[in-house]
Amino acid sequence: MIKKKKVTIKSLAIHDKDVGSTEIQIGLLTDKIIKLSEHFKNFKKDKHSTLGLTKSVNKRKKLLTYLKKKNVESYQKVIKQLNLRK
Numbered sequence: 001m002i003k004k005k006k007v008t009i010k011s012l013a014i015h016d017k018d019v020g021s022t023e024i025q026i027g028l029l030t031d032k033i034i035k036l037s038e039h040f041k042n043f044k045k046d047k048h049s050t051l052g053l054t055k056s057v058n059k060r061k062k063l064l065t066y067l068k069k070k071n072v073e074s075y076q077k078v079i080k081q082l083n084l085r086k
Contacts (some may be wrong), residue, residue, distance in 0.1 A: 004031060011081065022067045023078050029060040030082050 008027040009019060018024065036053045040046065064084075068075045079085050 012078065022063055022070070023074060026060055026063050026067065026078055027082060029056050029063070030084070032056050033060065 005028065008031055009024050012021075012023040012027045013019075014021050014023065033053065033056050036049060036056070039049060040053070043049075064075070064078075067078065
């Protein structure tokens, strides 16, 4: 988990010490969403975690909207790199 997080941060960072930009937040939320989706394949009745998944999806959606308004090129890069929006 920690290694995956570091890889995500390194691949989406704008500069060397970047750890909290919009791009990184979107990447980390995407990792969390994928992890929760895998969890639900085994535990279909886990209703408490579905709330966390819903919140994460909505937050990522808001951040993507913000990034699209602020910096279209960065938005396109993040979408392509994280394989979102087909």
